[in-house]
Amino acid sequence: MTRKLIPSLRAAAALALALLPGAALAQNGAAPKSNGDLIAKGEYLARAGDCIACHTAPEGRTFAGGRHMPTPFGTLFTSNITPDPETGIGKWTADQFYGMMHTGRSPDGGLLYPAMPFGSYTKVTRADSDAIYAFLMSVPPVRQPNRPHDLKFPYNNRQLILGWRTLFFREGEFKPDPNQSAEWNRGAYLVEGLGHCGMCHTPINALGGNSESQAFQGGLIPMQNWYAPSLTSNREAGVGDWTIEEISDLLRTGVSRRGAVYGPMAEVTYNSLQYLTPEDTRAMAVYLKSLGQEPPSPATSTVPRAESSLLLSLGKTVYDQHCAACHGAQGQGKPPHYPPLAGNQSIQMSSAVNPIRMVLNGGYPPGTAGNPRPYGMPPFAQTLSDNEVAAVVTYIRTSWGNRGAAVAAAEANQLRSAPLD
Amino acid sequence: MHHIRDVAVLAAILVPVFTAARAQSPEAPPDTMAERVLACAPCHGAQGEGTRDPYFPRLAGKPAGYLANQVIAFRNGRRHYPPMNYLLEFLPPDYLKEMAEYFASLNPPLPPPATPAVGEDVLNLGKTLVTQGDAARNIPACVSCHGPSLTGMEPGIPGLLGLRPNYISAQLGAWRYGTRTALAPDCMQIVAGHLTEADVTAITAWLSSRPAPENRRSVPKGTYALPFACGSQPQ
Numbered sequence: 001m002t003r004k005l006i007p008s009l010r011a012a013a014a015l016a017l018a019l020l021p022g023a024a025l026a027q028n029g030a031a032p033k034s035n036g037d038l039i040a041k042g043e044y045l046a047r048a049g050d051c052i053a054c055h056t057a058p059e060g061r062t063f064a065g066g067r068h069m070p071t072p073f074g075t076l077f078t079s080n081i082t083p084d085p086e087t088g089i090g091k092w093t094a095d096q097f098y099g100m101m102h103t104g105r106s107p108d109g110g111l112l113y114p115a116m117p118f119g120s121y122t123k124v125t126r127a128d129s130d131a132i133y134a135f136l137m138s139v140p141p142v143r144q145p146n147r148p149h150d151l152k153f154p155y156n157n158r159q160l161i162l163g164w165r166t167l168f169f170r171e172g173e174f175k176p177d178p179n180q181s182a183e184w185n186r187g188a189y190l191v192e193g194l195g196h197c198g199m200c201h202t203p204i205n206a207l208g209g210n211s212e213s214q215a216f217q218g219g220l221i222p223m224q225n226w227y228a229p230s231l232t233s234n235r236e237a238g239v240g241d242w243t244i245e246e247i248s249d250l251l252r253t254g255v256s257r258r259g260a261v262y263g264p265m266a267e268v269t270y271n272s273l274q275y276l277t278p279e280d281t282r283a284m285a286v287y288l289k290s291l292g293q294e295p296p297s298p299a300t301s302t303v304p305r306a307e308s309s310l311l312l313s314l315g316k317t318v319y320d321q322h323c324a325a326c327h328g329a330q331g332q333g334k335p336p337h338y339p340p341l342a343g344n345q346s347i348q349m350s351s352a353v354n355p356i357r358m359v360l361n362g363g364y365p366p367g368t369a370g371n372p373r374p375y376g377m378p379p380f381a382q383t384l385s386d387n388e389v390a391a392v393v394t395y396i397r398t399s400w401g402n403r404g405a406a407v408a409a410a411e412a413n414q415l416r417s418a419p420l421d
Numbered sequence: 422m423h424h425i426r427d428v429a430v431l432a433a434i435l436v437p438v439f440t441a442a443r444a445q446s447p448e449a450p451p452d453t454m455a456e457r458v459l460a461c462a463p464c465h466g467a468q469g470e471g472t473r474d475p476y477f478p479r480l481a482g483k484p485a486g487y488l489a490n491q492v493i494a495f496r497n498g499r500r501h502y503p504p505m506n507y508l509l510e511f512l513p514p515d516y517l518k519e520m521a522e523y524f525a526s527l528n529p530p531l532p533p534p535a536t537p538a539v540g541e542d543v544l545n546l547g548k549t550l551v552t553q554g555d556a557a558r559n560i561p562a563c564v565s566c567h568g569p570s571l572t573g574m575e576p577g578i579p580g581l582l583g584l585r586p587n588y589i590s591a592q593l594g595a596w597r598y599g600t601r602t603a604l605a606p607d608c609m610q611i612v613a614g615h616l617t618e619a620d621v622t623a624i625t626a627w628l629s630s631r632p633a634p635e636n637r638r639s640v641p642k643g644t645y646a647l648p649f650a651c652g653s654q655p656q
Contacts, residue, residue: 058497058498059497059498266510266511267510326459334448337449337450361504361508363460363508364460364508364509364511364512365511366511366512367511367513367516373516374457374512374516375450375457375459376459377460378460378461378462378463379460379463379464379508381504382463382474420506421498421503421506
């Protein structure tokens with residue numbers, strides 16, 4: 001399908017949605033005319049689902065799996081999803097592929113570990129699943145046997161997944177909300193379905209499950225020690241007061257006038273979101289903006305007042321020396337390349353994990369079609385002491401109208417050993 | 422009621438601050454590579470000249486192909502150093518090559534040579550291994566690939582001068598133990614596999630005590646023939 005066709009098809013799809021709540025959600029709404037169209041649609045949807053990020057190992061063959069995924073329960077190795085008949089999914093039918101996406105069971109009835117986001121993919125329509133299947137069947141087959149998982153007792157017992165499913169898995173395709181626009185529904189479908197945003201942005205409990213009642217409320221990502229901000233709180237990544245353009249820019253190019261993506265989100269923009277059409281990231285933005293409703297709760301600090309005033313004065317010294325050249329004396333930044341720190345929610349969240357890690361580890365936003373030569377932030381782990389890190393983070397969290405809480409040197413120290421890979 | 426008033430007062434204080442911060446029209450950063458690689462400066466120096474930290478190498482003036490191989494290896498996780506792997510993971514290869522070319526084009530002075538902390542006999546062993554190798558132990562001379570003046574050859578063979586002793590011995594150790602690898606045929610891993618720890622100490626001491634040569638640029642590709650095939654230097 002050519003790009004030119006998309007607007008008229010979108011209009012047709014929007015009309016269909018408006019008239020028939022529950023109709024196909026696909027943006028490329030009409031049935032693909034040829035197998036080539038179907039494969040191209042599937043390739044696009046596979047990007048939206050970010051299949052490549054997990055099913056391709058570093059320096060490995062595309063979609064041949066073998067990437068190790070550390071979890072609190074042991075190490076999982078991703079599977080080969082190329083059409084090799086012996087070691088990949090070459091013998092699967094479109095029915096079986098949809099069954100796996102929709103129910104989290106492989107064709108032999110085996111239960112998938114929920115590291116595969118079937119809790120989100122269950123929302124994907126049959127038509128979209130068929131397109132992804134057609135695309136995967138078209139990629140070069142790679143003969144590479146799957147590596148067995150290395151899970152600790154008792155998690156190596158797959159029967160435990162049954163319990164997990166009872167608690168956390170709700171099977172069912174996405175149901176459009178007839179009271180919302182077609183654009184909102186398209187965004188909701190992408191965010192809740194293929195985008196599987198809830199895997200990180202909904203808190204994970206000790207059982208490794210996402211709780212529906214806390215959908216998109218944020219949480220610390222296990223094993224990575226990055227905090228996935230709440231998408232519902234305007235104090236965190238809730239984007240209620242961002243413009244649609246700012247949200248869409250952030251998702252698709254990795255930078256915006258309000259902030260840049262970093263940490264694990266850089267991977268999502270790099271491998272997935274940069275390939276989406278502006279219409280789709282815009283739809284996601286419309287949906288995400290509508291989530292930001294929770295009233296702000298005041299940040300509290302455990303740092304004694306006397307200590308935090310000392311931190312503040314040291315913090316200003318560190319800031320003026322190391323940060324102000326790029327982020328501005330008043331935290332105004334040089335957006336979109338050097339994000340503003342004044343009014344930046346990412347810095348004021350109750351969890352100070354992310355700002356501390358940015359100071360320690362620095363980082364580049366992902367290089368994308370919309371921002372191919374990003375500017376970067378240096379790591380300061382080698383140059384600043386724990387006290388200086390805590391001081392400068394306290395300073396930026398509490399200056400220029402920011403309402404975050406002070407952080408202690410011990411928090412900075414702990415995060416020095418956070419994993420970087 | 423007091424609560425509501427407090428909130429109103431707070432809002433009255435905060436809103437102008439936010440508006441003021443947004444109303445300024447912030448400048449854009451300079452559209453240069455120097456600005457884009459500022460993230461490298463705390464460890465490698467603003468000109469890629471290295472810093473006082475003994476483990477962070479000089480980048481300036483190394484051949485662009487060598488630097489590109491390294492940044493791509495860090496990006497893909499082949500070369501393992503978590504802070505570098507993390508920084509480069511989501512940068513496109515073309516952009517990384519541009520960074521490599523930028524550092525290759527810089528030419529700040531070399532640091533003063535290190536004063537060797539070893540005896541004369543160890544230094545002599547180092548000099549012999551670097552300049553002549555040891556045929557009996559299958560050790561080629563460093564100069565046979567890295568060049569008679571040890572400044573490397575375009576595009577993939579780095580110069581060996583201006584590096585600190587800790588960095589040289591850490592890298593030779595990593596090649597020996599197989600924690601640093603390169604494209605096959607991985608000549609450095611083969612060569613380093615023939616070195617003993619005493620050899621590494623000697624080579625490190627002699628190399629790091631060399632004065633800067635008059636011309637520290639790498640020589641052009643094909644200036645001399647390599648003694649064996651090397652995956653990092655396509656012939």
